[in-house]
Amino acid sequence: MKTVEAPGWAALGDPTRRAIFERLADRPRPVAELALELPVSRPAVSQHLKVLKNAQLVVDQRVGTQRIYRVDPRGLDALRVDVERFWKKALTAYKSAVEHGTEDL
């Protein structure tokens, strides 16, 4: 069965992007603030934000002269759907094992 994989998994595979994402999940932040908090340059932070944005994990909004980034619930929903699908399948098998299994535990 070929399934569509949420692009968010690959985007979060990078530790710096995960650190950025976790900070944005805490509260929205401008690029400059993220660059101050993390041991990477401001252009690097911008590049990571671009990847997170393409994966629909963050969105940005211009406020005055600043661009504020926040977590995008759409990307997170896609991640959750993948995991929900797995557990639905596993728990169905579990129910069958509990109700019809013969093993003595």
Add this chain to the structure above:
Amino acid sequence: MTEAETTETTVWSSIVVEAPIDRAFSVFTQGIGSWFPAEYNLLGVDIAERVFEPRVGGHVYDRGVDGSECHWARVLVYEPPTRVVFSWDLSPQFQVEADPEKTSEIEAQFIAETPQRTRVDLEHRHLDRHGEGWEQSRSILDGDGGWAGCLRSFAKRLAA
């Protein structure tokens, strides 16, 4: 970590089984080999046995037909017959992840609805800690072409 993030990176699932709570708990834990998808296997050989060590600090591991072992979860809470929490220890390199900061957690709670019926509430949290590792493992779970590539990278790591 804020409550909002916890919610956003958590999946809930629930199922009702026609069995007493003790059996529901023991099949979920020590009987994990009877239901957890068998295609989820990092060993490269068939699984002879899937073992759940029933204590805090115990491991969940697969033993291959050739005697090799893969430990892929740690038991964090063990309170029979009502609650169990274990980690999901997979790294993006498809090996056991030793850093607990990069593992997600699964909590299962067992509620006796009647003496013969049990509800299992499952919570899988901290999903964002995985990144690519989870993506690869899920490809195997779903049985698509991801398995061969993951196994190759695993073998390469062993050879390195």
